[in-house]
Amino acid sequence: MSPQTAAPLDIEGVTVAFGAVKALDDVSFSVQSGHVHGVIGPNGAGKSSLFNVISGVYRPSAGEVRLDGMALTKLRPHEVAGLGIGRSFQNVDLAGEESVLESLLVGRHDLMRSGVTAVMLGLPRARREEREHKARVTEIADFFGLADHLDRPLHELPYGQQKLVDVARAVCMEPRLLMLDEPAAGLDEAETDTISEIILDLRSALDLTVLLIEHDMGMVMKICDHLTVLDFGRRISDGTPSAVQSDPAVASAYLGTGEAAEIETGTAP
Numbered sequence: 001m002s003p004q005t006a007a008p009l010d011i012e013g014v015t016v017a018f019g020a021v022k023a024l025d026d027v028s029f030s031v032q033s034g035h036v037h038g039v040i041g042p043n044g045a046g047k048s049s050l051f052n053v054i055s056g057v058y059r060p061s062a063g064e065v066r067l068d069g070m071a072l073t074k075l076r077p078h079e080v081a082g083l084g085i086g087r088s089f090q091n092v093d094l095a096g097e098e099s100v101l102e103s104l105l106v107g108r109h110d111l112m113r114s115g116v117t118a119v120m121l122g123l124p125r126a127r128r129e130e131r132e133h134k135a136r137v138t139e140i141a142d143f144f145g146l147a148d149h150l151d152r153p154l155h156e157l158p159y160g161q162q163k164l165v166d167v168a169r170a171v172c173m174e175p176r177l178l179m180l181d182e183p184a185a186g187l188d189e190a191e192t193d194t195i196s197e198i199i200l201d202l203r204s205a206l207d208l209t210v211l212l213i214e215h216d217m218g219m220v221m222k223i224c225d226h227l228t229v230l231d232f233g234r235r236i237s238d239g240t241p242s243a244v245q246s247d248p249a250v251a252s253a254y255l256g257t258g259e260a261a262e263i264e265t266g267t268a269p
């Protein structure tokens with residue numbers, strides 16, 4: 001289905017500081033190609049900062065990020081996206097009357113060769129390209145069970161489907177590495193199961209590496225091959241879900257956060 005193949009990611013000695021606060025402090029870990037790799041940690045641990053470094057939004061003061069051996073740390077966000085990193089966001093943007101189709105086409109912006117003017121003038125090459133992009137977007141929407149909703153305004157969809165659109169938009173970028181920031185936030189158990197299945201199916205069907213930030217421990221334990229745990233910007237644990245679950249450093253980081261029981265039992269809050 002996709003011409004791309006899953007890519008490995010290496011994070012080496014990455015530090016990001018905001019004044020006296022080190023959002024990331026000498027963080028290193030590797031993500032194997034084809035893995036679903038979870039990044040977990042209490043609030044403020046540095047997870048979103050890590051995503052921002054990988055996607056080129058934050059420049060680290062030290063360290064390097066490599067996708068399939070290629071250094072990303074000096075690139076701009078659109079250049080990082082062009083190398084095959086697609087990203088969903090923590091908060092769904094409900095503003096505007098944008099349709100699901102339009103929202104998904106935004107994900108293909110960097111893949112479109114014809115400019116907006118050419119499309120508006122109805123030039124043949126632009127029309128053909130637009131048709132091809134719409135066909136691919138429809139195929140991806142179908143994977144998410146969204147194909148019947150393409151013409152509906154995004155804000156009319158139930159929240160669970162809006163979260164699916166957010167993930168689908170990142171898939172429309174044709175990534176080799178898909179970064180998902182809390183795809184299950186605000187979802188009920190059945191919706192969380194649905195998105196979990198979709199992530200696993202996507203990984204196989206599109207040959208993706210998946211990097212996942214998620215607070216839902218039930219989901220993390222179920223679908224991740226490997227976990228990295230951050231706390232106060234430092235990597236405090238890294239290993240298989242069961243190894244991380246029994247790591248005393250992890251239990252102590254979560255102590256008093258309200259998520260400690262979920263870490264121990266691997267259940268959703």
Ligand SMILES: Nc1ncnc2c1ncn2[C@@H]1O[C@H](COP(=O)(O)OP(=O)(O)OP(=O)(O)O)[C@@H](O)[C@H]1O
Nearest residue numbers: 018021022023041042043044045046047048049050
């Ligand atoms: N742009 C910024 N300016 C100043 N401080 C920031 C900025 N971004 C992050 N931080 C700080 O860096 C630390 C890590 O924040 P980050 O958002 O990366 O954590 P997180 O693990 O994603 O948290 P959460 O689970 O709550 O989303 C926090 O102390 C945060 O206040």
